[in-house]
Amino acid sequence: MKKSTHKKVWPLLICFLLPVFIMAFYFAYRNMSPFGNRSILTVDLGQQYVDFFAYFRHTLLSDPSGLFYSFSKAFGGEMFGTWAYYLMSPINLLLLLFPTQHLPAGILIVTLIKYGLSGLSFGYLLSKSIKPNSALTIMWSVIYALNGWIIANQLNIMWLDGMIWLPLVVLGIHQIFNGQPTKTYLIAMTLAIITNYYIAYMIALFTVIYVIFKFTTSSLNATQLKFVVKRLFLDTFYSFCLTAWLTLPTLASLKQGKAHYSFPHVRFTFEYFPFKMFSKLFNGALDFNQLPNGLPNIFVGSVALISFFIYLSRHDIPLRQRLGSFLITLILILSMCYRPLDLLWHAGQFPIWYPDRFSFIFCFWIIWIAAHGINSSYSVSWITMMIIVAILGSLIIYVFLNLPKFPFISPLNFATGILFLLITFVLLIYTHNGTRLFSFALMILSIFEMTLNANNSLNNLSYISNASYTKYTENLSYAVNKIHSRQPNRIGKTFYRSKDDPFSNNYIGGDAFDSSLEYTTPKFMEQIGQPEGSGFVTYTNGTLLSDQLLGFRYYLTNDNHQYNKCVINRPDVINYPEIHRDNNLVIHKNSNVLPLIFPTYPKALTVKLNQGPIMNQERLYQAITNRNDARFKPLLFNSVRQNNLRIHQGQLITNNPLIHGTSNLTLRPKLNHAYYLLIGPQINNKDCKITMNGHELLPNTAYNHPIILNISSGTNVKPIHFQIQPFQSKLDLRPFQLYQLNKQPIKHRFMNHSHVHIVNNRKVTGSFKSTVNQPVMGTSIPATNGWHLKIDGQSRKIYKIAGEFIGAKVKPGKHNVKLTFTPPYLPLGSLITLLTILAMLLKYLMDKTNKKPDQ
Structure with a gap:
């Protein structure tokens, strides 16, 4: 018994360890912390996620109220949606062992574990379903754990958990169709939703497709099908109820944020010629330019690719099953290039960076079907062989003829990809399959190919130093x-x-x-x-x-x-x-x-910021202080000199397009006045160059609307010289306005008579004094849904100041304020989850009580 268990366990252990060792060796080779002085941080992992992980540590170790709200999010914002999308993976708990300064090392360890668990999950699926030999189990697990999607998206660490749960969801569906009394599907789907609802949505869509496939290809009778439908419905329902404590507040968060940008006008068009995606089947087909707006990362290796075609050609597999598999493949391919389907998979919002985020499902599907293709002894007819040769040959010829259009594929990697296809083709078609030597040879070949792809792909990305x-x-x-x-x-x-x-x-x-x-x-x-x-x-x-x-x-x-x-x-x-x-x-x-909470005037509750940025700041100032004086004064430059340029209706036009034109402007500032320049979004580093005293002035940060540039502190009167050099024959200068600001401080009564204390991230207390003329409480705390306001112990209605901040009407006198934040629908969601747990526990006890002794 122990020997049998040992034989079952050791291949799964290798399925976990081998991807970990391969990627750990690569990270060590790249000198990434803790192996060297570089780090795994790149793109969003270095510019966003690492900061969330630092916040994760602080919240769990010091201030649990950060689960609900944070004043570190812009001016303040709810955090349940942030946690649900970025931070809910239980593997993140390992980061508690790493101080903030050493988080890059911790993130690398977490990434390695997710690689390993992905391999283990797929290996477990194989061991419980088609049961290939140990070598093939290890091979398919490594191919899955190191597929092109996870290599390209390892920096999006919060998505990787979906790779772990997808094989278990599929296993759970198989077990339900086989009538097995397990909860694999329920547990896997529940954990998928908890760890990342976005990726879980994609898994759920695939689940619908896969269940339909199973229904159409199964041989169950009407009674058995009714049982399957009931099990699937109940387990799915339980899964959503068990996660209601998380999903309901998250839906409220989405309603306040991303939902406002979803479901754009749908165009029924292809995003690119579908054959282009096949370039991603070659080794190392990844570079930085592919991250923001590239093709789907679907590399699965030569063995998986050819084995997939072998599956479709095997006559011992029912035709209905092979046709269903081909149809699902076609749907997934179309989904990666046909705009409406792409939008559906991304929950109604096209990705900004990292396109085709669901392509890990395509990788899973190809590998899963391929594993069936060579799981038992097979033979390939001459007709089938010629069809496979024709398909692979067409793929190679198309990519070769368009190689200049695929700069992410180097000639060496293209040649390497062809070599692997040839060797794999010979192994799969001409050798005696089904033997241990055959399986071992395929395993070694696949591990080498997947490792090489990981190395070649990740070498094209740069990482910041530790x-x-x-x-x-x-x-x-x-x-x-x-x-x-x-x-x-x-x-x-x-x-x-x-x-x-x-x-x-x-x-x-x-x-x-x-x-x-x-x-x-x-x-x-x-x-x-x-x-x-x-x-x-x-x-x-x-x-x-x-x-x-x-x-x-x-x-x-x-x-x-x-x-x-x-x-x-x-x-x-x-x-x-x-x-x-x-x-x-x-x-x-x-x-x-102004303090965080302050008394103000009724105008603050009605002010509209519907003019330009400078005037909007002035309007807000006038509403809060009840003053009519202008703080900003529009100015003209002291001198303007055009060189091969002229201005016409706000356009800076080049007279002779063969000669670069420049516009030279001079400002002579005065003491005690700060100076600002208002520019439009078309005045940017791509369309022009602006220098101030010889230094570049324009910011690198993206902006799609007019922004304000500070150009002088008002502490000296040295002339400031500007030069504008347009890169095109016309440059729209609207707006391009100079302003002078009087540096006098805000004169606001009782500015320093407010006392505010942030008890924690979801509770603020304080006091302030209002008058007959100032019957309004103003704040610079965003009026996010979920805030509850009490003034002098009484609940009060929250109004909005400038469409953003909390305000309230008050009576004259001194007031005590208490603001508490509770994510919308958290109590309701928690109640649903609790009742679901109690109902499931009650059902379990009843079933156990009613169970016959011989069952």
């Missing part, structure tokens, strides 16, 4: 601790490593890069002239006035940009007194800011 993360994080954390970020004071910076710095360093900022970002926050940022886009906002282009209105009491500047990216110029920050200098960081304090 020091660029650790040193930056250490220095920023030191400065934040000096400020005591637990107090309700916002911190701005003139530098950044990522837009999620506030998450990784636990402070209140104004930046965020989060797919669950509430749609009102980017809208407000657009209205006040800050860069924003799909899922991100950055408070990098503030003014002295917006700093005061939004409560940016502290500012960090840094003269040493070795480990960070320098963002847009903010020379006006020099107006804030310096209070500390250390580790190349300087802390400035701005005493003239």
